[in-house]
Amino acid sequence: MSSYSRDDLDIPKATIFGGHYDEDESYSIPRPKGMKDWLIFYTLSGEGFIRTPSGEKRCGTGQIGLLKSGVPHEYGTVAGQRWNFVWAHFQKLSETDYLPDEEALIHALPEGHMRERVYRDFQNLLHDSRDRSAFWHTLCENSLRDIILLIAQRLEKKIDSRIEHALQFLTRSMKNEIRIDDLARYAGLSASRFSHLFKQEIGESVVEHLNRMRLRQAALLMEHMGRTATEASLDVGFNNYNHFATLFRKTYGLSPRGFVKHAKE
Structure with a gap:
């Protein structure tokens, strides 16, 4: 040309x-x-x-x-x-x-x-x-x-490109069962190195970050989409409702069902 x-x-x-x-x-x-x-x-x-x-x-x-x-x-x-x-x-x-x-x-x-x-x-x-x-x-x-x-x-907020790559995977696969070994392999790191680097870059562990994403999404679904607590927990990938409820209360100060009732009121 x-x-x-x-x-x-x-x-x-x-x-x-x-x-x-x-x-x-x-x-x-x-x-x-x-x-x-x-x-x-x-x-x-x-x-x-x-x-x-x-x-x-x-x-x-x-x-x-x-x-x-x-x-x-x-x-x-x-x-x-x-x-x-x-x-x-x-x-x-x-x-x-x-x-x-x-x-x-x-x-x-x-x-x-x-x-x-x-x-x-x-x-x-x-x-x-x-x-x-x-x-x-x-x-x-x-x-x-x-x-x-x-x-x-x-x-x-610059973060290591390997961790950024893993975060993209987490966001897309939030509902699925996620293993540290799979994430580490996706990022091209050993499991121990990946876990250390993730916490260094993000400020929390993979499990903590994933749970926080899931809880936030569940709260939005209950508040704005009319999902019940049980439905929301399954929507975001929690297979154990009691575990979901314990984490939710710890994060929001209310039980999931109490949160739904408060949102309706």
């Missing part, structure tokens, strides 16, 4: 648009005057680079790049590589203020659910920006906000 400058294109100022490219090492986009909008891109495989006055950064598989408007730059495929990536141009959103004030930000996502979620956001954005049905612009902005806030959330 030949180099070009968007400054010569007749594109409405507030337009959101994007694409999916898979480019060899000849791909390069120089913009010595910068852009009037922002650029976000996500590498699916290979490696790209972005050069700004502050230096060069590279964006590999599973990494997101974000370039501010008005910054002189050049970006393209790293020599000897292919760069398979999705991208979008957009006007500044207020959510970008949560991110570090850098000319170009590169952020790595852990494997698993987080990468799948970001890729799905890009797919939705590309679809809505091309389809342009009712509310397309707002839908595109919402996809961008989701990506930007996920980055901001991860920067706010």
